[in-house]
Amino acid sequence: MTWLDVPAPWAMRLQDAASPNQEGIHELYDHIMFYLALVLGLVSYMTIVIVKDFTKNKFAHKQLRHGQTLEIIWTMFPALILLLMSFPSFILLYLSDEVLTPALTVKIVGLQWYWKYEYSDFVNKTGETLEYESYIMPDDMLEEGNTRLLDTDTSIVLPVDTHVRFIVTANDVMHSFAVPSLGIKIDATPGRLNQVSTLMERTGVFYGQCSELCGVNHALMPMKMQCVTMEDFLTYLSELSE
Numbered sequence: 389m390t391w392l393d394v395p396a397p398w399a400m401r402l403q404d405a406a407s408p409n410q411e412g413i414h415e416l417y418d419h420i421m422f423y424l425a426l427v428l429g430l431v432s433y434m435t436i437v438i439v440k441d442f443t444k445n446k447f448a449h450k451q452l453r454h455g456q457t458l459e460i461i462w463t464m465f466p467a468l469i470l471l472l473m474s475f476p477s478f479i480l481l482y483l484s485d486e487v488l489t490p491a492l493t494v495k496i497v498g499l500q501w502y503w504k505y506e507y508s509d510f511v512n513k514t515g516e517t518l519e520y521e522s523y524i525m526p527d528d529m530l531e532e533g534n535t536r537l538l539d540t541d542t543s544i545v546l547p548v549d550t551h552v553r554f555i556v557t558a559n560d561v562m563h564s565f566a567v568p569s570l571g572i573k574i575d576a577t578p579g580r581l582n583q584v585s586t587l588m589e590r591t592g593v594f595y596g597q598c599s600e601l602c603g604v605n606h607a608l609m610p611m612k613m614q615c616v617t618m619e620d621f622l623t624y625l626s627e628l629s630e
């Protein structure tokens with residue numbers, strides 16, 4: 389099967405999940421959609437029936453303008469539906485905030501209009517932190533298989549099945565670091581370190597776009613994330629530290 393890891397033409401639902409958090413978001417989406425369909429079905433059925441037989445309205449009832457029982461029902465029922473939607477939502481919200489002992493930390497800095505990635509756990513041969521910048525691939529440099537407005541010259545390379553923590557900040561104005569396949573979206577704010585963690589469950593290439601309006605080239609600072617095996621990741625790191 390092919391995973392939907394990039395925005396595709398006519399794709400109307402969420403991208404395929406690559407992390408437990410995004411799986412949770414899918415579940416919540418389906419859960420809320422169920423109640424949405426229920427309410428929409430009931431309301432549109434009643435509206436159509438009333439409009440169609442307006443001369444002999446079968447919903448007309450002497451208690452409709454004042455009825456204790458009826459009013460209790462139509463107050464409690466929506467309240468119950470809201471409760472049933474809010475509980476799983478809050479559980480997911482607080483779970484996704486949790487940062488469990490990470491095996492790896494990557495610092496992500498948003499700048500006008502590119503991203504900088506720092507592997508602060510590692511140093512190169514001269515003792516400096518491994519860091520590099522990532523710019524969008526211009527249209528005239530795109531190669532076969534590249535995605536316009538999403539591919540970058542360098543990408544964040546990360547190991548599969550590893551708890552990774554991102555420390556996100558910005559250098560000039562607010563940006564937002566977002567990767568839909570991982571269910572991540574976190575503000576990059578100057579003077580502030582935000583953290584979020586993820587666990588990638590499969591190898592692949594995941595894309596994201598800056599999600600906080602940050603200036604004229606806001607649309608031209610995508611992020612490309614490559615999830616590879618641990619061996620490949622270590623090879624990548626050693627090449628980077630040359």
Ligand SMILES: [Cu+2]
Nearest residue numbers: 563564598602
């Ligand atoms: Cu930005």
